[in-house]
Amino acid sequence: MWLQVVHILQNSQNLNTKFFALQILESVIKYRWNALPVDQRDGIKNYISDVIVQLSSNEVTFRQERLYVNKLNIILVQVLKHEWPARWSSFIPDLVAAAKSSETLCENCMAILKLLSEEIFDFSRGEMTQQKIKELKSSLNSEFRLIHELCLYVLSATQRPELIRATLATLHAFLSWIPVGFIFESPLLETLLKFFPMAAYRNLTLQCLTEVAALQFGDFYNVQYVKTYTFFIIQLQAILPPEKIPDVYANGSTEEQAFIQNLALFFTSFFKNHMRILETTQENIAALLMGLEYLIGISYVDDTEVFKVSLDYWNVFVLELFEAHNQMEPAVTVSMMGLQAQMVPGMVDGGTAVKQRRQLYSGPLSKLRMLMICRMAKPEEVLIVEDENGNIVRETMKDNDVLVQYKIMRETLIYLSHLDHEDTEQQMLKKLSKQLNGEDWSWNNLNTLCWAIGSISGSMVEEQENRFLVMVIRDLLNLCEITKGKDNKAVIASNIMYVVGQYPRFLRAHWKFLKTVVNKLFEFMHEMHPGVQDMACDTFLKIVQKCKRKFVTQQVGENEPFVSELLSNLATTIADLEPHQIHTFYESVGHMIQAESDNTNRDEYLKRLMSLPNQKWAEIIGQASQSIDILKNQDVIRSVLNILQTNTSVASSLGPHFFPQISLIFLDMLTVYRMYSELVSSTIAEGGPFASRTSFVKLLRSVKRETLKLIETFVDKAEDLPHIGKQFVPPMMDPVLGDYARNVPDARESEVLSLFATIINKYKGEMLEDVPRIFEAVFQCTLEMITKNFEDYPEHRLKFFSLLRAIGTHCFQALIQLSSQQLKLVIDSINWAFRHTERNIAETGLSLLLEILKKFQASGFQNQFYKTYFLTIEQEIFAVLTDTFHKPGFKLHVSVLQHLFCAVDGLTEPLWDASSVPYQYTDNAMFVRDYTIKLLGTSFPNMTVTEVTKFVDGLLSSKLDLPSFKNHIRDFLVQSKEFSVQDNKDLYAEEAAAQRERERQRMLAIPGLIAPSELQDEMVDS
Template identity: 85%
Template sequence: MTQQKIKELKQSLNSEFQLIHELCLYVLSAASQRTELIRATLATLHAFLSWIPLGYIFESPLLETLLNFFLVAACRNLTLQCLTEVAALQFGDFYNAQYVKMYNIFMVQLQTILPPGTNIPDAYAHGSSEEQAFIQNLALFFTSFFKSHIRILEATPENRSSLLLGLEYLIGISYVDDTEVFKVCLDYWNSLVLDLFEAHNNLDNHAATMALQIPLLSGMVDGLGSQFLQRRQLYAVPMSKLRMLMVCRMAKPEEVLIVEDENGNIVRETMKDNDVLVQYKIMRETLIYLSHLDHEDTEQQMLKKLSKQLNGEDWSWNNLNTLCWAIGSISGSMVEEQENRFLVMVIRDLLNLCEITKGKDNKAVIASNIMYVVGQYPKFLRAHWKFLKTVVNKLFEFMHETHPGVQDMACDTFLKIVQKCKRKFVIVQVGENEPFVSELLTGLPATVADLEPHQIHTFYESVGQMIQAESDPQKRDEYLQRLMELPNQKWAEIIGQARQSVDFLKDQDVIRTVLNILQTNTSVACSLGTYFLSQISLIFLDMLNVYRMYSELISNSIAEGGPFASKTSYVKLLRSVKKETLKLIETFLDKAEDQPQIGKQFVPPMMDHVMGDYARNLPDARESEVLSLFATIINKYKGAMTEDVPRVFEAIFECTLEMITKNFEDYPEHRLKFFSLLRAIATHCFPALVSLSSQQLKLVMDSIIWAFRHTERNIAETGLNLLLEMLKNFQASEFCNQFHRTYFLTIEQEIFAVLTDTFHKPGFKLHVLVLQQLFCLVDSGSLTEPLWDASTVPYPYPNNSMFVREFTIKLLGTSFPNMTTMEVTQFVNGLFESRNDLSTFKNNIRDFLVQSKEFSAQDNKDLYAEEAAAQRERERQRMLTIPGLIAPNELQDEMVDS
């Protein structure tokens, strides 16, 4: 568009805005007009205000007229919406004085409508829909005005009092029991607190830098410090009130499993509320910034509120919950000495509260809060053994509490604490005769007596973590033997009975017991890795025999009853045992250190029991976990598995392909795991792929193409990653010419097909990498033979690069008839020129997709997924510099014993 046309368009728009502005002003200034007409005019004005130049608003009676209508009850909400639009506008400093005047007049009028000191939450709760809408609109006005113009109100003493009054109103509004109103307020509080914190942080950093580099400029730093301190002092009271607001309204964290239902009963949470989790994240971040701005005030407010829970003055489930969630949320934000002092008081008070409070529901609420708080402060627990031991013993008490959710939360918290404090449990502490783990194992049967199977598995995983921290092999084996005594005793009974009569294993209660024993073993294997060797060796061969027997039962049931038989509860139970057997073996081999003797001990027996069983079974009886198990084995033992790959192919390749290539829906679990196995083979056992027959290799390549055509993101990405591995390995092999002569053009054609299909946008990054690999290859000199077929190409090309250019131009020209030959040629030439610069290469492709009109009207965020991931990583790095912003439980901190 030419400059002249832009100028004409602006003039045209200005004249239209002026006409609307004058018309609205005329109607509003005509006092005799009816209320309905005024309301309609205000609604029209509201729709256009963000387009009308500020000059029309401030240099005419319009703003004054709006402020007058603010006092008229019938027009108040529409007027407030118009004023909010004006408040949100920002065009430099030219109209600062007018904004200050507007705000001060507004505040004077507001005080006549809603006097200071009014209980706004109460007024909202008992107000009409119009009055509630007014509070909502008031929140929008204040947050819009402060976001754009708070600095000009800070500038002079006469405006600061009205600014503080406005913040006071906004804090009152923030207590209103309405989620949408609170979201509006919270969004603003978060931005204000971040602004104050960054000013504080930047000043500290700036002062440190200046002191090191230019000591003579310390006066300048002092001046900046003085400004900051004045600003911090100005906001001290509002920020203190804001801390209490965050404490009183803290959202529920994900770890808390106990909630109050609509009937006022304490129950176990059945479904996570994602809105609440997002709100918690924002509130937690806001409270951490507030804590950094004034640690003392944060601590005092929380302890004062906790003391009111103890003396009963402020006791309620909600008050205790929000307080404890707030206490847990600021973990890591204080200096260690202050945090330790604070936590000692908090935990003691909560334990006392649990002792003195009567009632099952009350105790459940207090228990959940104790567990949440202690789980958030692992560093404190590591440094205070007596507190740690008291807390763990309290968790053991809660494991006998059958109130919904308490046992689950006790087991989850125990695991979380052990993961961070494991060394503390295996050393003899001062004043004690044995390590805590030994004491625990002695009382283990009583501790787990009231737990459900899934809770026992979590408990065993926790104790496994403790044992893993023991450095003495003899003690470690002794602890493991004691831990597994109960399940091993039951396992020996079952196997003994089965040897007398194999039918004993067919009983459903026995099958459930077998499943439970295997799940317990898996939990411990997950924690112990290599150190689980003695235990798995004990049960391994019997486990494989049970696997084979249950597999035969499943196959017979499906053969007799047809596909429906696979959905019966009995067959599902049998399959659960098979799946858990595979999961146990995979977990152990994956977690164990790379020791060749382990592979030699466990892999050969599985070849027939597991791989042979897979090949012999009916499709509906094949376990997808077999595929993931062998993928794990190949990833673990790498080239050592090359000789076994032909047997793996023979057993699983063609029969799995038949299952998954009939359509895109059947056997979803087999699909992803099959391609993960293929990728493991391509990465670590490439010679085995090269030794395949041409027909078998074609099956592999066809399956890879089928995979990346898949609309299921995980399958498509696994297929693309597998293709990249194949391309890199074949380029470096003696079969480079042979492979690419057969598959180069097919791969390029198929990749462009999915690249330009909007259903495959998430694969953009990998599509680009494959194309870059292909275009670099033809210019690398690795291909010494022509890619074209001399029998079908009328004339030879000087080199492969020229041939691929022309092929690509024809391919895209045919696919996108809306683009000219010149545009397509320019794009292809650009790809070749930028092939060694991934960023430019990617941008060329991205621009082409939009230019081709396939993606022009779409949401194209997936095309920028890599950049978005990099931005998220930069944000994480920033958060790591602010203590507490990433919770200690999310950090991989070192297990330092003090």
């Protein structure tokens, strides 16, 4: 096909046809270049260069054919990635010389240089090997002087706007990596500042200045750059005063809006890298504070992307000030331990400097606190909000972008609070008083204020927090009293609930307040305004989780523990709640009862809590014993489902102490399960697949699923009670497992698989004797359901492999005892799992494979196992590693391959079949090397035998060093050209996860940074 490209380009008048031809040519250059003869490579190279020069030397053709020329430029850069510098060393000098011959040709040369820079420095990771990237960067660096001189020459000599813009755009691409000396030892910055006041070039110039601002350089250049900054501030003030920025953005042209976005990027880059040098003289300080004023103005712009840029910087800025402030305190402690003589001189100087910096920034920091309070994002917990029509609605979807923004703002506000608690408190109370007097009242203003108040929980010392919160709650309750209108009251109520839910430490320390708050929540549970009951139930659960011991302890002045009083009024409290809200309520009370240490009291509370559902359950079972048909009534089925859901909610919070309740209903529950199972099967058998979608069958299956969920929840929560497993598993064997095996596929519940996975994960080796029965009931029939394609029965897929993983991890002996046909079925199913395109199924399959490989390695059966399966597994893993659908599994693919290559050395029997190989190998490592070279050579005909052999030898030599092994595979994936440039972040996911864990440890060390409501119960409820 590609041999026809030149004829098409020369003869076709249709631009679309030319583009198709160029795409074919681009594909050949990217993937087959080195396979072409030298004369053909030179022919393509020269032809593309000639066409570009011909079209871009002429003003008319250059403008008319601009899209075509751009595509040709991209193809030329693809050629350069192969040929330059080794086989085309004159490229840059030739290009610079050509650029000086014509202004339009020069404009296109700039475009080529920009593309080249982007390909090497911006898009190279995952596209080229690490060695190739290093080589190209080095070449571009060494040739840059010529490019730099060309850019300055153009900017000083031309008046053509298109060429100036192209040159500025090229400079912008190069400035992120060029040697700093080029910037400061030439008139480059002065030239850029000359273009800044001109509206036509303002944005491009600002982008160039931002690239320089993002660079880090020593004090010598820093001092020079500060002069540029102060001159820039003078120019900027003449163009746009800081206070006008929000209005200009709101009403401005696209160009003006882009300018403010670019300003945000410039200031944040500059301050991150060069702020400290600005603090040195009074003249610089004025420019510094003016820059911060601009950035605060920009932060009020009503645009998410602009705000994100500013917010990220404010977070860094405030963290740096906080860390300096925080480091002073340990030094003071050391001086008090008798080391005063050595520590004081340096400490005082350092401490003074820190205080001076805090003083310097006190004005901007105060404005920043107000900004954070006014613009606080919506936290995850807030459930009733104002929709786009101005109505109050319950929020069900979680907006991830908003949540990320909230977390950054919350963190920033906590640092600001630590730097000056007094100012933080005063600004919040002042804004709250404006809500009360009506001066500043609006739903949004109250919401953002209360979200901000909630966000600083844990950052103050307890005494200050108590005083502050008493004033806040008092004012909010007053506001609720004086404000008219149900919608207004609902907004205030939701904010009261949100704020009190964020301060568990305060509630634990003030019983009367805690009791008042909970009783207020009970009042809200009767409020029919949309969302209020939901939020009341959710807040009740959140408070109980953090304060549960307070409710089972008899408090001073009370006649009985609060939980007892609550249980006495239970029916009245929940009278107006929907079923899902009642379940949340029951879960909350379960947490209270769980905190009771006296067994007799705890069992009595549980009995009282469950009396309503148990009464209804006994009534239904009693009627069913008279006539089984009662259980087919849809209202009765709904009642059964509701009772089971209530039990599940309590089991989830009460844990092992739920035993008396589940024992009471367990056998009746299995009887109902069996009956509903038979009813589902017969209905589907009679009505065909459509019957499974009827509301009647769906309702019956909901009861079955909830039964399984209840048992699984109890087993999962019943820690360290293996006797419970022994007691509950045998009665389930036929009603649950037997039913699964007997049923038609559409009637099998996937929860059966997850229930037995949970049971095996909990009781481990004690389940060994039951595994054959489980295997027999679910294995073959489930595989038949899920291996026909990758779409049907998605729930069964994941849960099946989770069950298999539980067996492989805890009952491995059962796998060894399988027949060879059964074991082959297991391994085939695992291979099938990790070939799946659904990420969690593929990862479960890979994790299970790795687990089984490790177990067989240590079992004494490794020779037989690897002789049968080594080559199959290696081939399957290489298949998913090198396709484009399984990138997220990269870490596990690498781990499996490393395990296989390391396992080879410990095997004492040959992996090869003597009858099928042409000659004998001296050892397994030699055989595996040969086999892998042939496997990959066949799979990647575009790679030479030398390249493949080098890769395989590299694998074997680096197998004991995981990072090297992993990087070696990354380079191979680039060379094999099977990975596209769009998204290779999954190849680096492991490194990203390690960074996240380091960040969490850092956050735990700063009070309030992880909210008290997010810490584990045992850490806070003491």
